[in-house]
Structures are given as C-alpha cells and as structure tokens.
Amino acid sequence: MSERTIKLTINGKLASINVEEDKTLLYLLREVMGLTGTKEGCGEGDCGACSVLLDGELVNSCLVLAIQADGKDVITIEGVGTEEHLHxxxxxxxxxxxxxxxxxxxxxxxxxxxxxxxxxxxxxxxxxxxxxxxxxxxxxxxxxxxxxxxxxxx
The missing domain is CATH 1.10.150.120 ([2Fe-2S]-binding domain)
Known part of the structure; x- marks a missing residue:
C-alpha cells in the first residue's frame, strides 16, 4: 500500500504525518502518535472505546481511515483537560x-x-x-x- 502525507490538527497541535492509505485513524493515533487513551475495543464501530472528535463530531476512529482526517481537527481524550486541571x-x-x-x-x-x-x-x-x-x-x-x-x- 502506498503512503500519503496528511496534515491535521491533533489536540490543538498541527501535524504532518506520512501514513499508509489503508491505516485507520485509530492506528495513527495509537501507533504513530502514541496517544493510547483512545482504545481499540471491538474494531467494528460497535463499542465506542475508540471514540474521538473529528471536526467536533463524535466518530469511531477504528472506522475512519487516517487519510480521511487530512485537513481536519482531531480531539482525543488526551486533549480534554490535563492531569493538573481535569475538564x-x-x-x-x-x-x-x-x-x-x-x-x-x-x-x-x-x-x-x-x-x-x-x-x-x-x-x-x-x-x-x-x-x-x-x-x-x-x-x-x-x-x-x-x-x-x-x-x-x-
């Protein structure tokens, strides 16, 4: 599978990332970005453990290809509050x-x-x-x- 460079904002930070076109947003967040608060549960979009906000809309990141997030804003649990100041x-x-x-x-x-x-x-x-x-x-x-x-x- 070929790679593609995507640009997106993750938790308020602009990122430019090379990603294989068949990889999910969940894979990008966990394996590439190290944002492990987003969990893989069922891998089929039924459980919500992989939920993130994509341009403000709740999505199952296991069902979204990473390249679909190109140019978008992603909020993960790591972007909601901090250890010092919980949301x-x-x-x-x-x-x-x-x-x-x-x-x-x-x-x-x-x-x-x-x-x-x-x-x-x-x-x-x-x-x-x-x-x-x-x-x-x-x-x-x-x-x-x-x-x-x-x-x-x-």
Missing part, C-alpha cells in the same frame, strides 16, 4: 463514581463532550441517545447518565 466532564465522572475499569471512559467522556457542545442542558433521553454508541460493562449506565447531568450543571 469538568472528567471531574463529574469521578465525583459520581461513573468510572470503574476505565476502558470505556475516554469514549464516554468524548461522547459527553460532543453531546454537551450540541445540547448544553440535555434531557435524560438526549443523554441516553448521546451515549448510545458507547458500551460500558462495569459501571452501569445510571452513574454515567448522572455524570453527564452533573457536567451539564457545572
């Missing part, structure tokens, strides 16, 4: 106990960010719809819904 969404997840194993958490946080950017005060139905592409096997969804509500109120 209010991240803090809400901690405060209500919506985190257990943490595998789904990056995707859930990004799904929440995408939702609250669109609908700052969502109803419970809108929250559940906004999180519907992200699976959690540990915490249970009520605490996650509560975290989204708390983040919306902050």
């Amino acid at each position: 209010p969404i991240q803090q809400a997840f901690i405060n209500v106990g919506a985190v257990q194993c943490g595998y789904c958490t990056p995707g859930m946080v990004l799904a929440t960010k995408a939702l609250l950017d669109r609908i700052p005060q969502p109803t419970e139905e809108e929250i559940r719809r906004g999180l519907s592409g992200n699976l959690c096997r540990c915490t249970g969804y009520q605490k996650i819904v509560d975290a989204v509500r708390k983040a919306a109120d902050s």
